[in-house]
Amino acid sequence: MMNRREFCKKAMIVVGGIALPLTALEVFNPKSLQAEKEGTGKVRWAFLVDTQKCVGCGFCVKACKIENEIPYDANVTRTWVERYVVTRDGTTHIDSPKGARDGFTTMKIDQNKEGLLDISSTDIEKAFFVPKLCNQCDNPPCVQVCPVGATYQTGDGVVLVDRNWCIGCGYCIMGCPYSVRFFHPVYHVAEKCNFCYHRISQGMKTACVDACPFGARRIGNLRDPDDPVTKIIMTERVNVLKEEYGTKPQVFYLGFSKEVK
Amino acid sequence: MKNHVWRPLFVAMAVVGCILFVRTLMVPSDFGAHERGYMYGWHRKSNEAEWKAVRVKYRTAKVCWGCHKDKYDAVRNSAHSSISCENCHGPNYDHPKDPLGLSIDRTRSLCIRCHSYLPYKASDRGGIRGINPETHFPQAECVLCHIPHNPKPMNQKREATS
Numbered sequence: 342m343m344n345r346r347e348f349c350k351k352a353m354i355v356v357g358g359i360a361l362p363l364t365a366l367e368v369f370n371p372k373s374l375q376a377e378k379e380g381t382g383k384v385r386w387a388f389l390v391d392t393q394k395c396v397g398c399g400f401c402v403k404a405c406k407i408e409n410e411i412p413y414d415a416n417v418t419r420t421w422v423e424r425y426v427v428t429r430d431g432t433t434h435i436d437s438p439k440g441a442r443d444g445f446t447t448m449k450i451d452q453n454k455e456g457l458l459d460i461s462s463t464d465i466e467k468a469f470f471v472p473k474l475c476n477q478c479d480n481p482p483c484v485q486v487c488p489v490g491a492t493y494q495t496g497d498g499v500v501l502v503d504r505n506w507c508i509g510c511g512y513c514i515m516g517c518p519y520s521v522r523f524f525h526p527v528y529h530v531a532e533k534c535n536f537c538y539h540r541i542s543q544g545m546k547t548a549c550v551d552a553c554p555f556g557a558r559r560i561g562n563l564r565d566p567d568d569p570v571t572k573i574i575m576t577e578r579v580n581v582l583k584e585e586y587g588t589k590p591q592v593f594y595l596g597f598s599k600e601v602k
Numbered sequence: 603m604k605n606h607v608w609r610p611l612f613v614a615m616a617v618v619g620c621i622l623f624v625r626t627l628m629v630p631s632d633f634g635a636h637e638r639g640y641m642y643g644w645h646r647k648s649n650e651a652e653w654k655a656v657r658v659k660y661r662t663a664k665v666c667w668g669c670h671k672d673k674y675d676a677v678r679n680s681a682h683s684s685i686s687c688e689n690c691h692g693p694n695y696d697h698p699k700d701p702l703g704l705s706i707d708r709t710r711s712l713c714i715r716c717h718s719y720l721p722y723k724a725s726d727r728g729g730i731r732g733i734n735p736e737t738h739f740p741q742a743e744c745v746l747c748h749i750p751h752n753p754k755p756m757n758q759k760r761e762a763t764s
Binding site: 343348352355356359360374381382392393394395396397398399400403404407408409410426443444445446447448462465467468469470481484485490491492493494495496501503504505506535538539540542543545546548551552554555556598 | 684
């Protein structure tokens, strides 16, 4: 006759044995783990933004929305341009009406429900534009939080979303420190910039890079030492957004300013 | 050992076995850890090909050059040389098959994306020649006076006298 304690013990062993996945028995090879961490492919996409050259025309946002089939009038976009206006009293005004889809055509700052703020040119200490897009982080927090494996990183460093696999829980949208993710208004799944994966994988540039008349946006391959973008990233004074989060963003900024968030 | 002790355990094992069996049927064979490992590469591999198959809409000026070489050369030697054709003419798709013609954006709102003057000296915007759209001929389309393919002031005068 089995007593209760013994029954519980045996039941736990059996259930635990059933629940043990085969992957738990895999012996890890430290070399292959290192290769996974650093990547072995010939391509690692990276992006370079020159904030001095950006004039806030918004052609990149327009091209991105059409190229990537984001409903044009929905107030969501994979890439956007922010305007920073620092006034003489030390305050920083930031706006991005419609993600700068139609560019910046007026001095007035869009403060949402507080209306438009007109700043005279004599009050401006400095003003500039900062294009934003997915950083395709080396440590993407959005991928870590996905409970179903719908968002992932490819071998060449681009973070993609599987539209058939996404359950729309929204963890990744909250997990991204850069707020680049949103729900697609048509497919109702997480949506994000993917460096125009269909274009870069056939040798083209992204739609925003091709649309930028000023060369403010560039894309390159970090694993190619002769790539002009890689050379700039390696040798010039570039910065990344929110480095303190440890996400290792792969969108690099020239002409960074401390006001940029 | 009595049967009523084991019976719930058999049921539990059957349920677990059933779930595992259904799981093998429902999870695609290419789902698993790929290049970026368990933490970042856990996905359905065929989805990468699905993203690569997205249709290209903006096919760049290289495609325009094939038929519209005259226009291409005119723009290339002008101050607007860096602007992609498709920024004003719209995405190419499979033109001239689909669509037959492209709808050109001649509106003021297109031109003032750059040429509404903003005194932002910390960026290149402050160096672009611009106007105040509220006072500079607000009712007129820019293309009435300015030639987008060759926007030098000298050319406008020449056009006006000829």
